[in-house]
Amino acid sequence: MAIFSIPDIRIAGIAASVPKKEVSNRDYELLSEKEQETFIKTVGVEKRRVADAGMATSDLCFEAAESLLAGLEWNAEDIELLIFVSQSRDYLIPATAGILQDRLGLPKSCVALDISLGCSGYVYGLSVMGRMMTGGAIKKGLFLVGDVSTQNTSYKDKSTYPLFGDAGTATALEFKPGASDMSFNLQTDGAGYKAIIIPDGGIRNFASKERSFEYMEISEGIVRNSFHIALDGMEVFNFSLREVAPNIRALLEYAGISLDDIDYFVMHQANKLMNESIRKKLKIEAEKYPYSIGEYGNTSSASIPLTIAHTLGSEIANKELQFLFSGFGVGLSWGSVVLKTDKVFCPEVIEI
Amino acid sequence: MITIEEFITRVEGEFEDMETGNLKPESVIREHFTWDSINALIFIAHVNVEYDVVISADDLINSEKLQDLYNLVSSKANAA
Numbered sequence: 001m002a003i004f005s006i007p008d009i010r011i012a013g014i015a016a017s018v019p020k021k022e023v024s025n026r027d028y029e030l031l032s033e034k035e036q037e038t039f040i041k042t043v044g045v046e047k048r049r050v051a052d053a054g055m056a057t058s059d060l061c062f063e064a065a066e067s068l069l070a071g072l073e074w075n076a077e078d079i080e081l082l083i084f085v086s087q088s089r090d091y092l093i094p095a096t097a098g099i100l101q102d103r104l105g106l107p108k109s110c111v112a113l114d115i116s117l118g119c120s121g122y123v124y125g126l127s128v129m130g131r132m133m134t135g136g137a138i139k140k141g142l143f144l145v146g147d148v149s150t151q152n153t154s155y156k157d158k159s160t161y162p163l164f165g166d167a168g169t170a171t172a173l174e175f176k177p178g179a180s181d182m183s184f185n186l187q188t189d190g191a192g193y194k195a196i197i198i199p200d201g202g203i204r205n206f207a208s209k210e211r212s213f214e215y216m217e218i219s220e221g222i223v224r225n226s227f228h229i230a231l232d233g234m235e236v237f238n239f240s241l242r243e244v245a246p247n248i249r250a251l252l253e254y255a256g257i258s259l260d261d262i263d264y265f266v267m268h269q270a271n272k273l274m275n276e277s278i279r280k281k282l283k284i285e286a287e288k289y290p291y292s293i294g295e296y297g298n299t300s301s302a303s304i305p306l307t308i309a310h311t312l313g314s315e316i317a318n319k320e321l322q323f324l325f326s327g328f329g330v331g332l333s334w335g336s337v338v339l340k341t342d343k344v345f346c347p348e349v350i351e352i
Numbered sequence: 353m354i355t356i357e358e359f360i361t362r363v364e365g366e367f368e369d370m371e372t373g374n375l376k377p378e379s380v381i382r383e384h385f386t387w388d389s390i391n392a393l394i395f396i397a398h399v400n401v402e403y404d405v406v407i408s409a410d411d412l413i414n415s416e417k418l419q420d421l422y423n424l425v426s427s428k429a430n431a432a
Contacts, residue, residue: 042390159389234409237393241400277397281404 003254005181006130011341013072013172014316015064016309017350018049018165018296025162030155030221039162040294044272048165048297051148057088058096058103060168061144063352065104068172071345074140076105081141082112083129085121085301087330088148089114092201100144111138118196119268119329120186121145121301122169123337126325127184129173136175143171147300152198154224156215160231163271165297169305172345185251186335187243195235196330200226236329240274244328244336245281251336252324259284261322262338264312268327269293269303301327306349313346353403353426360418366398367391377419381412403429 024047026036040046051060061084069076082104084097097112106112111132117124122145129143146168153160199205200212205226212226224230252259265284267275269292279289290311292303299306304325308316315321320342328334354362356377364372367385375384385391392409399405405428415421 038390042394233389234392234396237396238406238408241397242406273393273397277401280401 001250002186003184003251005183005255006127006134007181008134008136008175008177008179009130009182010174010176010179011171011339011344012174013068013345014169014305014308015068015071015347015350016167016169016302016306017060017063017067017352018167018306019051019055019060020351021050021052023048023050028162030158031162042273043163044291044293045163045165045297046294048150048162049167050150051166053151055148056090057086057146057148057166057168058084058090058100058144060148060166060352061146061170062100062103062168063350064168064170065100065142065144067347067350068142068170068345069104071347072172074172077107078140079104079106079142080110080138081129081132082106082110083115083125083141083143084113085115085117085125085143085145086147087116087118087300088151089116104142106142117331117333118147118300119270119303120327120331120333120335122304123184123325123327123335124186124333126171126182126337127186127335130182133173133175136177139175141173143173145169145171145305146302149229149298149300152227152229154228156223157228158221159233160224160229163231163298164229165299167296167299167302167306169302169309171305180340181255182337182339183251183255184335184337185247185254187247187333189239189332192235192239192332195232195239195332197230198227199230236332237271237274239332240270240328241277243334244278244326247334248282248324248326248336251338255338257322257338262324263288263321265289265324265326266304266307267325268329269296269298269307270329271298303327309346309349313348316341316344316346318343353429356419356422359422359425362402363395363398363418366394375418377417377422379418381415381418381421399425405429
């Protein structure tokens, strides 16, 4: 099993940025007023931030990274690792990490790479960052994570349009001998790859003038083309109910930590009903289980750091805290991490 | 597994706008619930949290009466 610990890595800062443009699901015309209320109450998304055409995830991550470097008084010259986790990269090629390395003024001695993961990406990427830094050869790293999902949702698809919001985040990590272990439990089930998919635009189904733009009625209220996100909500829902709680229980047992020892469980903001079901199954108190889905929607890979910046900014800046993060979804891919933080620089959510 | 009466009481508690006492084991589910995607998700989540059982959308569609659904959930709960 992919359960393991990484020593000597400290989170120095977390920042999140979102587009200024706010959209309310109360204005979504494909749902009746009653359906809007039910959706907001059950799925939990009232408002979302939406990037204008041309605004990329890397723009949001760039602003978050700049604010961290300034707030931490870190020199760009000292950053030797940059990992960009996203499923909404700037171009098909090249990788976005290199573009960000240059734009942020990081040195040429910097390792820069992309990881293509969504809901689980923050947890997965943290493990790669940690592993690359734990020997001490690399002392400072920037971990840039986020998605602009709204470009790829169809307005006529009730199952995706009101769900997703856009955000980009930056997390600063440093090598610090003696920093307490981060422990991970990472899992995959690629048999479910079609559960959340944008079918066209990659090499398998290359963009086609005839096929890719053609709108199809999948069912009542679900009309989209092949560049849009197709979400099998029921499949993802059942997957999450089945897999997330056992993954967390196995991790806590491995790490020798009890549920009561955790100050906050910061979960991928998938869907309030789903997240609440997981909370109730694990018998976690509501106060330890923050949300950002109401104000920002499902922000894919950005959801964990965005939730921290939105709800826990002053606490994480002033206290030592024991966290559990858990991400689950597209892939299908899921994972959890337990880690301790100690006075993390965390500015308010940035709007651009 | 709990009795069907308790099963029904808990279902009524989950759906806030439902009057209590109306549902019986022989009630035809379609006459009381619209199986739109959100209600189906609420029901699936409810069964999972209460009984640690995962049922599918097809399981819901194929259950005619509440008794059928109770039988399905209890057989899955006992098998687990």
